[in-house]
Amino acid sequence: MSEAERTSGSGFGDLDPVIHAPKRLVAMAVLSSADQVTFQFLKERLGIADSDLSKQMSALEAAGYVAVHKSGRGRGASTSFKLTRAGRTAYRAHRAALQALLGED
Amino acid sequence: MESDDVRARLHDLERAEAAPYVDQRPSPRWFAPAFGLWFGVMAAVQDLHWSDEIDSTWRALVTVAIVIPMAALVGAYSAWHQRYHGALPRLVGPKPPEIRRVYRLYFLAFVVVAAALVGLALLVPWWVTGAVTAVVAWGFLAAYERIYERAAAAVRERLA
Numbered sequence: 001m002s003e004a005e006r007t008s009g010s011g012f013g014d015l016d017p018v019i020h021a022p023k024r025l026v027a028m029a030v031l032s033s034a035d036q037v038t039f040q041f042l043k044e045r046l047g048i049a050d051s052d053l054s055k056q057m058s059a060l061e062a063a064g065y066v067a068v069h070k071s072g073r074g075r076g077a078s079t080s081f082k083l084t085r086a087g088r089t090a091y092r093a094h095r096a097a098l099q100a101l102l103g104e105d
Numbered sequence: 106m107e108s109d110d111v112r113a114r115l116h117d118l119e120r121a122e123a124a125p126y127v128d129q130r131p132s133p134r135w136f137a138p139a140f141g142l143w144f145g146v147m148a149a150v151q152d153l154h155w156s157d158e159i160d161s162t163w164r165a166l167v168t169v170a171i172v173i174p175m176a177a178l179v180g181a182y183s184a185w186h187q188r189y190h191g192a193l194p195r196l197v198g199p200k201p202p203e204i205r206r207v208y209r210l211y212f213l214a215f216v217v218v219a220a221a222l223v224g225l226a227l228l229v230p231w232w233v234t235g236a237v238t239a240v241v242a243w244g245f246l247a248a249y250e251r252i253y254e255r256a257a258a259a260v261r262e263r264l265a
Contacts, residue, residue, distance in 0.1 A: 045128065
């Protein structure tokens with residue numbers, strides 16, 4: 001998203017650039033409806049490779065929107081994710097901004 | 106951003122938000138009987154605890170010896186559920202209207218059935234309470250899962 005778009009006053013400024021990327025946005029949407037989601041569940045919903053999902057989730061974690069929980073070791077190991085309070089707020093705001101854009105058309 | 110793009114993006118979001126509720130694997134066959142057995146044992150223990158059929162010390166010991174492992178089973182169940190289904194849907198917050206209706210029905214039916222079982226427990230021996238609760242809980246969950254799956258299918262179809 002360009003700076004011009006962000007400041008155009010047309011509603012784009014309310015869109016969060018971190019979660020506007022389609023894969024991250026869908027991941028946030030899944031997480032918004034769950035207390036906790038496993039890596040495998042997200043991977044199947046997004047239909048992407050392990051490495052791609054890891055990259056997307058790292059970006060969300062770095063932004064403070066997602067908390068990661070790892071349990072077990074070896075073959076039994078599992079990774080799960082949950083939205084942080086900041087992540088939930090950001091997702092709601094982003095969704096509302098998208099709806100507002102639709103309303104303005 | 107074109108309005109069609111926004112509309113498509115919001116539709117994707119709605120589908121993704123519904124996923125934890127409607128993209129669940131079916132429960133294994135043992136789940137409903139195990140659910141019934143757990144509730145049956147707990148109901149029997151509770152009824153026994155309040156009865157005077159055995160000495161109070163024994164009642165306390167039996168209660169503790171059974172309730173602690175049964176509580177531990179709840180923890181094991183939570184861990185299994187997370188691993189098996191992959192997502193723990195939120196009980197609070199927005200959810201597909203079809204699923205919200207099923208949740209409401211579940212909680213209402215649960216209260217009615219639980220009240221009926223408590224009433225029964227006042228009239229019959231503890232082992233009858235346990236047996237009836239086990240069968241009722243088994244049937245209750247089996248019926249709930251069928252109703253839930255129908256609602257989930259309706260959501261999947263609506264959002265397809």
